[in-house]
Amino acid sequence: MVQYQPIALDTSFAAIADATRRGVLQRLGQAEASVTDLADSFHMSLTGMKKHIHVLETAGLVATxxxxxxxxxxxxxxxxxxxxxxxxxxxxxxxxxFAALDTLVDHLKQQEAVDGHDRRK
Amino acid sequence: MVQYQPIALDTSFAAIADATRRGVLQRLGQAEASVTDLADSFHMSLTGMKKHIHVLETAGLVATxxxxxxxxxxxxxxxxxxxxxxxxxxxxxxxxxFAALDTLVDHLKQQEAVDGHDRRK
DNA sequence: CCAATACTGAACCACATGGTTCAGTATCAG
DNA sequence: CTGATACTGAACCATGTGGTTCAGTATTGG
Known part of the structure; x- marks a missing residue:
């Protein structure tokens, strides 16, 4: 359950910031697939898909x-x-x-109540 | 609590795929800050920081x-x-x-047990 | 053995990204 | 009013991204 080696958050977030790659992950959650399968599924050249796979592999999200x-x-x-x-x-x-904001608002309300009698518009 | 307008996952994930921008979010979690404050904090030109802010704003993560x-x-x-x-x-x-994998492994083990007597190495 | 298949690698393309500098514009302090 | 401050916008730069095509190489089915 431990992460093999700490991959930079940058790398992982960038990897899943692409709809095609998220689709590939979804697809692989169902069953394994060859690069050709995936390329066909996503209407893309084999080379294009291979690049996506490479990105996902670098992020540790896919193994081949x-x-x-x-x-x-x-x-x-x-x-x-x-x-x-x-x-x-x-x-x-x-x-x-928001908690901080609420506190502030409460504070202001209270302040207004105190100041109200001589500062009211 | 509802998302104002559905921002593409792509946009948000890309926004947080940058260490500087994650840092800015962390910083803004503590207190509001001006663009100049942030630029100084992150040792970056004002213009550079403004670009990051723009990205974060587009993703709905920052308001100015x-x-x-x-x-x-x-x-x-x-x-x-x-x-x-x-x-x-x-x-x-x-x-x-992994659940699927476990099931498969169990199946194979069972299979092996059945076949064991005439297939044993 | 030979053709088809499955991938790999290099090169290219348009465009985005993360950064800069430089030249404004608008506002504030004195 | 004038100078400093705070931002804005345009232009530029190197590098990365998402895609392509084309030319391999390695395997496999017949």
């Missing part, structure tokens, strides 16, 4: 093995653990922002 | 408002809901792959 002349692709070691963690962390930060 | 000559940046409407959902979905897919 070649038997004879056909290279088979399957989901790789990365389950996007660190990436998920980053997003969760961000969401907490994001929520905290 | 200009008062006088200073533009202030704060965290934007997107809490990366859809992006988090996609990753969670992927993780489930990823785990399912």
């Amino acid at each position: 093995h070649k038997i004879g002349r056909v290279r088979t692709c399957q989901l790789g070691p990365s389950a996007l653990d660190r990436e998920a963690a980053w997003i969760i962390g961000y969401r907490q930060l994001w929520e905290a922002r | 408002h200009k008062i006088g000559r200073v533009r202030t940046c704060q965290l934007g409407p997107s809490a990366l809901d859809r992006e988090a959902a996609w990753i969670i979905g992927y993780r489930q897919l990823w785990e399912a792959r």
Whole structure:
């Protein structure tokens, strides 16, 4: 369950920032596929698909093995653990922002109540 | 809590695929900041930072408002809901792959047990 | 053995990205 | 009013991206 080697968040996020590559991952979640299969599925040249596979492989999202002349692709070691963690962390930060905002608003309201009698428009 | 308008996953993932931009988000989680503040913090030209801000703004991750000559940046409407959902979905897919693999392995083991007596090496 | 298949690699293309500098414009402080 | 400040926009640059085609090489089916 441990990430084999820490791949930069940049690399992983960039890898999944492409609709075609997300599609490939989805596809490989169903079953393994050869590069040709994938190229056909996504209406793309073999070479084009190979580049996508390379990006996904670099990100640890896809693993491949070649038997004879056909290279088979399957989901790789990365389950996007660190990436998920980053997003969760961000969401907490994001929520905290509103908590802070609420506190501020409360503070202002209270202030207004105090100042109200001599500062009211 | 609802996403204002559905921003493409591509755009958001690309936005957070950059370490500087993730840093900016982290920074804005603490407190608002002007473009100049951020440019200084990240040792970058004002223009360079403005570009990053623009990317983050397009992704809905940052919101800005200009008062006088200073533009202030704060965290934007997107809490990366859809992006988090996609990753969670992927993780489930990823785990399912192992479930399938386990089933296969079990099947093979059982098969081997049956065939064992006449196929043993 | 020979042709078809499956991939690989190099080269090219248009366009995006991450950064810069330079020349504005608008606002603020004194 | 004038200079400093804060941003904006255009232009440029090197590099990366997403795609292609074309020319290989390696395997396989017949």
